[in-house]
Amino acid sequence: MGDGAPVLSDSTMQVGLLMESAQAHQKLAETQLETLRAHTQDLDCVVRDEIRRTLIQELSMLTEETARATRALARVRQGSARRVASWNVSAALVCTLAPLAVARWMLPSAAEIAALRAQRDALSSNLTALKAQGADIDWRRCGEEKRICVRVDRKAPAYGGKADYYVIQRY
Numbered sequence: 616m617g618d619g620a621p622v623l624s625d626s627t628m629q630v631g632l633l634m635e636s637a638q639a640h641q642k643l644a645e646t647q648l649e650t651l652r653a654h655t656q657d658l659d660c661v662v663r664d665e666i667r668r669t670l671i672q673e674l675s676m677l678t679e680e681t682a683r684a685t686r687a688l689a690r691v692r693q694g695s696a697r698r699v700a701s702w703n704v705s706a707a708l709v710c711t712l713a714p715l716a717v718a719r720w721m722l723p724s725a726a727e728i729a730a731l732r733a734q735r736d737a738l739s740s741n742l743t744a745l746k747a748q749g750a751d752i753d754w755r756r757c758g759e760e761k762r763i764c765v766r767v768d769r770k771a772p773a774y775g776g777k778a779d780y781y782v783i784q785r786y
Contacts, residue, residue: 752783 623631723731757764771782 753766755764756762766784767781768784769781774780774782
């Protein structure tokens with residue numbers, strides 16, 4: 616060791632090797648970190664693509680479900696429109712037929728009207744005959760109970776077993 620080169624001790628040699636080994640490990644770690652960064656960026660792209668794909672799929676399903684709901688609501692609207700129309704028609708029929716039924720039940724039939732007219736004509740002819748015979752009676756409704764009363768001749772004698780019949784005035 617005499618050629619003028621500094622002598623390296625074992626410990627210096629070991630430290631140098633350790634330093635070289637640490638430097639190699641550091642370069643290897645940096646390489647691995649770069650690889651990891653590249654993989655992370657690739658993974659980020661993959662995740663974004665997967666999220667986009669999932670979002671598009673979910674939105675497509677939502678669009679289909681919305682279209683089905685819209686069609687179902689349209690069917691419900693049509694059905695309710697039919698029900699409302701049938702209820703309106705039913706109500707109109709009831710409102711039309713009820714008065715007709717009441718009128719049919721309350722008003723006399725054509726045969727009854729004809730019989731009543733015949734009776735009226737007979738009574739009218741009887742009244743004319745009575746008036747012709749002098750039976751023009753002066754009668755009214757009297758008292759709070761509105762009972763029928765006639766004007767009697769108080770000078771004429773009373774008749775009947777209890778003398779409760781009187782002659783009507785003008786006879």
